Amino acid sequence: MSVDLDHIQQVLDEADCLYNEQQIEEAIKSMGSAITEQLSNSNPLVYCVMNGGMVITGKLLTHLQFPLEASYVHATRYRDQLTGGRLDWRVRPSQDMKGRTVLIVDDILDEGHTLDAIVDFCKEQGAEQVMTAVLVDKLHNRKARPDLKADFYGLEIEDRYIFGYGLDYQGYWRNANGIFALKGH
Ligand SMILES: O=P(O)(O)OC[C@H]1O[C@H](OP(=O)(O)OP(=O)(O)O)[C@H](O)[C@@H]1O
Numbered sequence: 511m512s513v514d515l516d517h518i519q520q521v522l523d524e525a526d527c528l529y530n531e532q533q534i535e536e537a538i539k540s541m542g543s544a545i546t547e548q549l550s551n552s553n554p555l556v557y558c559v560m561n562g563g564m565v566i567t568g569k570l571l572t573h574l575q576f577p578l579e580a581s582y583v584h585a586t587r588y589r590d591q592l593t594g595g596r597l598d599w600r601v602r603p604s605q606d607m608k609g610r611t612v613l614i615v616d617d618i619l620d621e622g623h624t625l626d627a628i629v630d631f632c633k634e635q636g637a638e639q640v641m642t643a644v645l646v647d648k649l650h651n652r653k654a655r656p657d658l659k660a661d662f663y664g665l666e667i668e669d670r671y672i673f674g675y676g677l678d679y680q681g682y683w684r685n686a687n688g689i690f691a692l693k694g695h
């Protein structure tokens with residue numbers, strides 16, 4: 511299927527910027543401090559959840575100045591759609607995580623099914639402690655569990671479809687230098 515790049519450009523042009531680069535970078539730095547305080551002596555395995563986690567994980571890692579191992583998992587629930595479906599594992603964690611502290615890093619906690627499934631998988635693999643960090647927590651009452659929160663999060667957003675800083679619109683604009691809400695959603 512060919513992509514209408516004029517449409518893709520128009521989506522960014524018409525979107526509302528909810529957070530700009532400076533606000534996001536400050537939030538990431540604060541997350542880095544909070545994570546450092548809690549995990550700096552735990553030799554954690556840090557997993558980026560691809561694809562959305564690629565920007566936040568790369569930026570967050572530079573604020574974590576202590577020994578850790580970084581790797582990735584790939585799971586998707588939305589593909590290029592605006593609403594989520596079944597979790598589709600593309601790449602599962604490969605390291606031995608028995609007895610380890612694991613930190614899962616993703617772009618967004620929306621309904622939370624994605625993070626919940628990855629956390630459950632790591633616990634089944636014998637991780638001693640599994641913690642979660644997301645750039646954005648979306649505020650609504652459709653969470654997979656009541657009061658579901660990430661252990662660390664940077665920003666809260668209203669209940670709209672967003673893109674930028676790793677989050678996509680139809681596979682595009684993960685590179686957008688801010689967090690934008692889609693017009694009309
Ligand atoms: O909290 P949830 O409702 O489960 O949604 C959050 C997940 O949705 C997005 O991934 P997506 O499945 O779109 O794949 P992507 O990372 O490749 O964009 C996002 O990156 C999170 O992993």
Ligand SMILES: Nc1nc2[nH]cnc2c(=O)[nH]1
Pocket residue numbers: 588618620621670671672673677678679
């Ligand atoms: N791009 C994007 N992906 C998501 N996955 C879950 N919620 C969202 C969202 O608001 N935007």
